[in-house]
Amino acid sequence: MAITSDWHIHTHCSCDSACMEFETLINNAKKHGITDFGVSDHYHTRLQEADIAASRVEFDKAIENHPELKGRFHFGIEATPMSKWEVDKIAHGEYSEKPTYGIRHGGPANAPVIFDFDDEFIEKYKIEYIVTGVHWPMYCDTDLQSLLSEYHRQYMFAATHPYTDILAHYTWYDTNVYPDVKNPFADFSRVSETMRSELKHALLENKVALELNGFVLSEHTSGLLPKTFVDEYLGWFADMQKSGVIIAQGCDCHYKDLSKVNYDSISKIYEHYGIDTDKFYCL
Ligand SMILES: [Zn+2]
Ligand SMILES: [Zn+2]
Numbered sequence: 001m002a003i004t005s006d007w008h009i010h011t012h013c014s015c016d017s018a019c020m021e022f023e024t025l026i027n028n029a030k031k032h033g034i035t036d037f038g039v040s041d042h043y044h045t046r047l048q049e050a051d052i053a054a055s056r057v058e059f060d061k062a063i064e065n066h067p068e069l070k071g072r073f074h075f076g077i078e079a080t081p082m083s084k085w086e087v088d089k090i091a092h093g094e095y096s097e098k099p100t101y102g103i104r105h106g107g108p109a110n111a112p113v114i115f116d117f118d119d120e121f122i123e124k125y126k127i128e129y130i131v132t133g134v135h136w137p138m139y140c141d142t143d144l145q146s147l148l149s150e151y152h153r154q155y156m157f158a159a160t161h162p163y164t165d166i167l168a169h170y171t172w173y174d175t176n177v178y179p180d181v182k183n184p185f186a187d188f189s190r191v192s193e194t195m196r197s198e199l200k201h202a203l204l205e206n207k208v209a210l211e212l213n214g215f216v217l218s219e220h221t222s223g224l225l226p227k228t229f230v231d232e233y234l235g236w237f238a239d240m241q242k243s244g245v246i247i248a249q250g251c252d253c254h255y256k257d258l259s260k261v262n263y264d265s266i267s268k269i270y271e272h273y274g275i276d277t278d279k280f281y282c283l
Helices: 022-031 046-065 084-091 119-124 144-160 193-206 214-221 227-242 263-272
Strands: 036-043 073-079 129-132 209-213 247-250
Touching (some): 214 263
Parallel strands (some): 209 247
């Protein structure tokens, strides 16, 4: 069946290269048959509070101009788990380079992971849902096992945190963080049965949805990573769904419009692997 929802979309309010205007997002969603969707700009630390404030103002304006979208178009954020070490440093102004993405060097390995926001923040910006995206390892060693363990630690933090509604882009790896280190997730079989099982139980117990992410899918379907990954990865999503885990659609678009998101072909790929889009997450 057709995909009719999308919960991971960035706008020009995001701190990165995302550049979509709200009006474009609304028009494009309509064109693609996306009836239930949300905006989810990045929030790493308190330095992005201004971005979320701007996003909220534009969201309110958009709903005012499109009252028919009330209850269908939602306001969310994409939150990043951060090292408590860097959150504290940023809170005290103890940094030299601008830490838009946190302080990405010099921290202790295995420091506690936290979100740099609280209930008050959620209430202030009337945040309806939170997509949590793990974006980087926290100063761990760069051998394969250390990276896999570090990502698992953060995925478990995300999946068990009461703020998380959707776990974004599972296994997405930013090759810019350590340019010399190969993607530890290039082979999905490296994610052990124990890690998969722990994550599944955490998602089920905490009613957190697992996202099928546009970035991860395009990296794998464009041949950047082996086809065996796609088979194993999407087969695993189908199994997760059969076990009761809610799957969420997230294109993770950072472009000026949704023209590069082909919901028709994505839904056919999902269908091929036995993933039921009718049971997708919806707010
Ligand atoms: Zn992300
Ligand atoms: Zn994103």
